[in-house]
Amino acid sequence: MKSIPWIYYDAEGYLKRLYLTENGDLVRETLYQNKWTDKQQIDSDVVDMSLYEDMSIVYIKKKGILKLAEWKDNSWKNETIYEFKELLFGLYELKSYMIDGKINIFVLNKKSVKNAFIVHLIYDGSLKSVNTVCSLQLVNEAVQHYEVEYNLNEKVIDIIFITKEGSEAVIKTTQCKNELWKIPVKLYGIKGKNAEFKTLSYNNRTNILNCSREYSTYCLEHVALYEKADMVYNNIYETTSDIDDITIVNINDILYAVWKEDQRIFWTANKKKWTNVSELKVNNADSIILCRFSNLSDRNIVAKYVFLQIDPDVKVLMPEFKSVNAIESSSSIFSNSGSTASSYKKAEKREELLYSVSENYDKKIQILKYQLEEKEKNLGVLKAGYARITDAKRKSDENLEIMNGIHENMLNEFEQFKKQQETLKKEVDKLRQELKIKIVESENMKKKVDSFIEENDILKKQLEQEKNRGILKMFKKNRN
Numbered sequence: 273m274k275s276i277p278w279i280y281y282d283a284e285g286y287l288k289r290l291y292l293t294e295n296g297d298l299v300r301e302t303l304y305q306n307k308w309t310d311k312q313q314i315d316s317d318v319v320d321m322s323l324y325e326d327m328s329i330v331y332i333k334k335k336g337i338l339k340l341a342e343w344k345d346n347s348w349k350n351e352t353i354y355e356f357k358e359l360l361f362g363l364y365e366l367k368s369y370m371i372d373g374k375i376n377i378f379v380l381n382k383k384s385v386k387n388a389f390i391v392h393l394i395y396d397g398s399l400k401s402v403n404t405v406c407s408l409q410l411v412n413e414a415v416q417h418y419e420v421e422y423n424l425n426e427k428v429i430d431i432i433f434i435t436k437e438g439s440e441a442v443i444k445t446t447q448c449k450n451e452l453w454k455i456p457v458k459l460y461g462i463k464g465k466n467a468e469f470k471t472l473s474y475n476n477r478t479n480i481l482n483c484s485r486e487y488s489t490y491c492l493e494h495v496a497l498y499e500k501a502d503m504v505y506n507n508i509y510e511t512t513s514d515i516d517d518i519t520i521v522n523i524n525d526i527l528y529a530v531w532k533e534d535q536r537i538f539w540t541a542n543k544k545k546w547t548n549v550s551e552l553k554v555n556n557a558d559s560i561i562l563c564r565f566s567n568l569s570d571r572n573i574v575a576k577y578v579f580l581q582i583d584p585d586v587k588v589l590m591p592e593f594k595s596v597n598a599i600e601s602s603s604s605i606f607s608n609s610g611s612t613a614s615s616y617k618k619a620e621k622r623e624e625l626l627y628s629v630s631e632n633y634d635k636k637i638q639i640l641k642y643q644l645e646e647k648e649k650n651l652g653v654l655k656a657g658y659a660r661i662t663d664a665k666r667k668s669d670e671n672l673e674i675m676n677g678i679h680e681n682m683l684n685e686f687e688q689f690k691k692q693q694e695t696l697k698k699e700v701d702k703l704r705q706e707l708k709i710k711i712v713e714s715e716n717m718k719k720k721v722d723s724f725i726e727e728n729d730i731l732k733k734q735l736e737q738e739k740n741r742g743i744l745k746m747f748k749k750n751r752n
Contacts, residue, residue: 406431
């Protein structure tokens, strides 16, 4: 995820560029006589930056420090807005917008190799809030993972982002009103690989330009989102050549899709319908790069990204739309008589009316097709869910039967154990009674033994006395 350089026209119409050097220096330069001059280094160790006004830049330093730089008193003044803690995998895709007098800052906080969060900060001289908008799974091929659109009439911020669901890349959207973010909803899936997208809002609709590769074919697709959540799909272009970068541009209320294909620039315009693809002639296709873009001098040109030719001449590449049919029609009107011109105008109005009705029908058909596809997808999801539930119920019933059998066996074993326990208890009680009797008998026997011992001792003494008396008698008899 490399930082994309900025180019912009200031209020006086001078073209300026804002970029990072290989060493991470944040630099601004001004184009004068086809040369970049007035080089100004704003800061160092920078990983990404975002321009929201000519003299105001938000940027991120390597250690996760979010800073604001403003041109005051002929020098750049820098201040710290916020410092991200526990920065594991870095901050990317910085965007900033001035909304209702406050700087709204968005950044992608990468939490792992595959996952990230979109963070929203509000700053107006001091930090007002820091909120996590949503989480997403990173799409390896995507140049940018999210785009921000602001609806001035509704006072709401829309974020459209790309994420992965299984093996499919999907486009989702979420909305913020009164600083509260809604739960993201899925808009549609993108088939194939190398999926990327760009957005641009005007005339109460958000335009999304998708690019993806399915097998060997690249496909460009336009999706129009209307305020009532209606979506209209248009397949713009298909090619087997590599499409490297895409952008979407609004010039004088005409929408253009522009892309780089095999070192060549192609475009098509959306004026009621998408026109045939045209090639934009350039002097040196190898020197063309995609840049972020802001136009402060001409509000008739609105774009977030443009192609810039940097050699031999520095030039912002913009398509030019010319309708051959319109030129021929106007010349016919002026060359013919008034009645013919009047008839032509009536026919032209009828044609425009029929075209408008046809376009409305096409739009309704596209909406109905999309709704049908979504319903079929939902039906497939429901069928798969029903099959999973049925299978789960079958397994649950089988498990329930097994559990019931186990439960019955355990009850039988418990009853047997209970009976054995009661029998054993009776035997133990009986043995205890017998033991008590034996103890009493033993005590009685001990008393008898003690009595016999005592009597024996008395007899021994008496015998000893008798012996002594007999000896004494014999002694006396012998002396006489």
